Amino acid sequence: MKQLRLDLGARSYDILIAPGLLKNAGALIKEAVSPSQVVVITHPTIRKLYGAALESSLKTAGFQAQWIEIPEGESSKSLEQAGAIFDSLFKMNCDRKSLLVALGGGVIGDITGFVAATWLRGVPFVQIPTTLLSQVDSSVGGKTAVNHPQGKNLIGAFYQPRRVIVDLDTLKTLPENEFKAGLAEVVKYGVIEDADFFEFLENNAEKILKQDPACLERIVETSCAVKALVVEKDETESSYRMILNYGHTIGHAVEALTHYTDYLHGEAVALGMVYAARLSNKLGKCSDEVPKRIEGLLDRLGLPVKLPKLDADAMIESMGHDKKAVANKIRFILVQKLGAVEITSDVPFDVLKSVLTD
Ligand SMILES: NC(=O)c1ccc[n+]([C@@H]2O[C@H](COP(=O)([O-])OP(=O)(O)OC[C@H]3O[C@@H](n4cnc5c(N)ncnc54)[C@H](O)[C@@H]3O)[C@@H](O)[C@H]2O)c1
Ligand SMILES: [Zn+2]
Known part of the structure; x- marks a missing residue:
């Protein structure tokens, strides 16, 4: 496994890269955060492909994950969709120690990061990027955003994840x-x-x-x-x-x-x-x-x-x-x-x- 550190003082975090990391994701998350609960945000198709592996590794680490699914596509990166996620987080009683996990490409990573930055003024989040673009670009660096009808990424925050877990095997199913x-x-x-x-x-x-x-x-x-x-x-x-x-x-x-x-x-x-x-x-x-x-x-x-x-x-x-x-x-x-x-x-x-x- 390759391990890189992004050094930003108190906001520093590790980027872990290897094939097959999803099956250890629970333990790798636990090393970095001690959450009260875990909420995974993803698309239905990604959940079908990788949900079971992530769920079982979270279980092994002692977390009973809850899931929020949003439709695929850039149009999901909206304030409306963020609002729907906030509604779900409220229903799930998410407190400030709840961890959000972004499982998917840049769309999932950007909106999950934005929601994490703003829910209760900031809850921890972890990136599990599953597209090559998100593995080499959007999951690293802390730019989070949703789109405004007048332009892309106009509403957002700089907000760093606690860890980035890159499972190279997920690229096998990518178009x-x-x-x-x-x-x-x-x-x-x-x-x-x-x-x-x-x-x-x-x-x-x-x-x-x-x-x-x-x-x-x-x-x-x-x-x-x-x-x-x-x-x-x-x-x-x-x-x-x-x-x-x-x-x-x-x-x-x-x-x-x-x-x-x-x-x-x-x-x-x-x-x-x-x-x-x-x-x-x-x-x-x-x-x-x-x-x-x-x-x-x-x-x-x-x-x-x-x-x-x-x-x-x-x-x-x-x-x-x-x-x-x-x-x-x-x-x-x-x-x-x-x-x-x-x-x-x-x-x-x-x-x-x-x-x-x-
Ligand atoms: N935050 C940043 O620094 C930053 C940088 C670059 C891009 N972005 C943003 O990233 C977004 C684009 O991200 P993207 O290119 O990852 O697109 P995406 O998130 O829309 O994913 C592309 C498609 O691939 C599917 N998919 C994802 N992983 C898969 C897998 N392992 N197997 C099969 N299908 C899979 C998705 O469901 C989706 O249909 C844009 O919104 C862009 O603005 C952000
Ligand atoms: Zn780009």
């Missing part, structure tokens, strides 16, 4: 397109922070796609380590944490203009990373090799690398509305070389437009 979408964020960590890791991904792309166990462990561990390093330096995203948004400025515009239906988030981020690298190159920040290698790797991992036919002006306008744009200046993460990026709000409009229309 292939969801797995590949998670790989986009994995590639991102190589680009922003770790050139050797990027090279490892290039050398092992086919094994990774086959979910070779040793490769999986390495990519999840390294991704979590990079994310932890960034979050430790800037927990609440005052500046440095923004490097995690590499590929997301253009990616978010693609998602918005295609009404969140044509691309999974990771697929849009793959496109965003390719075009942000080309932009970096055009602005003289990096060599020609950088965008080529990023595009080549993403392509081999089965991710999209060519923008669909979208109006460039509409894309740029959409980027200006991103909640992370400061005073209508669009913020970009540009690549200097593999493993090193910079944050800038000074991208000339004409250069951006030419990259998007190339």
Whole structure:
């Protein structure tokens, strides 16, 4: 088992990574928290797949878990759904020592974290992420949120889990397109922070796609380590944490203009990373090799690398509305070389437009 520590003083926690961890989850939870009761929040499909294993391990650790099921999909990340969960917690007499367990992907993790941050002004929660995206990204770092009709993740809190338990075996049942979408964020960590890791991904792309166990462990561990390093330096995203948004400025515009239906988030981020690298190159920040290698790797991992036919002006306008744009200046993460990026709000409009229309 790989064990990483995210060091945030009193809010520090461990990230545990291995195949088969679900059957020890009860004991691993007990090491970190002493709850009065345990409530698992999940989707019905995930409960069917993994509910029995988690329930029996909780039982072995002395917990009789209660369950809250919410429908699948991004539309569940709403205040209404959070309200329904609060109703259930009230009926279950959840006190401040009750533990919430998020069993599922980023949707489950984000709403469970948000509910944990706000119920009784904060109850402990543990993440058991079951998608690659949630294992390498959303379960680590303490961003929790629900969506507002006017925008994604507008209502939320920074609130750290007590532990993150990553059972790599859960990826076996994940649809292939969801797995590949998670790989986009994995590639991102190589680009922003770790050139050797990027090279490892290039050398092992086919094994990774086959979910070779040793490769999986390495990519999840390294991704979590990079994310932890960034979050430790800037927990609440005052500046440095923004490097995690590499590929997301253009990616978010693609998602918005295609009404969140044509691309999974990771697929849009793959496109965003390719075009942000080309932009970096055009602005003289990096060599020609950088965008080529990023595009080549993403392509081999089965991710999209060519923008669909979208109006460039509409894309740029959409980027200006991103909640992370400061005073209508669009913020970009540009690549200097593999493993090193910079944050800038000074991208000339004409250069951006030419990259998007190339
Ligand atoms: N908090 C953060 O830092 C952060 C970072 C990135 C993304 N996010 C959020 O994460 C969400 C996306 O998360 P996601 O990509 O995990 O999507 P998701 O949670 O919607 O899961 C994708 C689909 O896979 C299914 N699934 C999950 N695990 C499975 C498994 N092991 N086997 C079979 N099916 C499984 C789910 O039921 C769902 O249908 C978005 O809401 C996004 O805003 C948050
Ligand atoms: Zn992302």
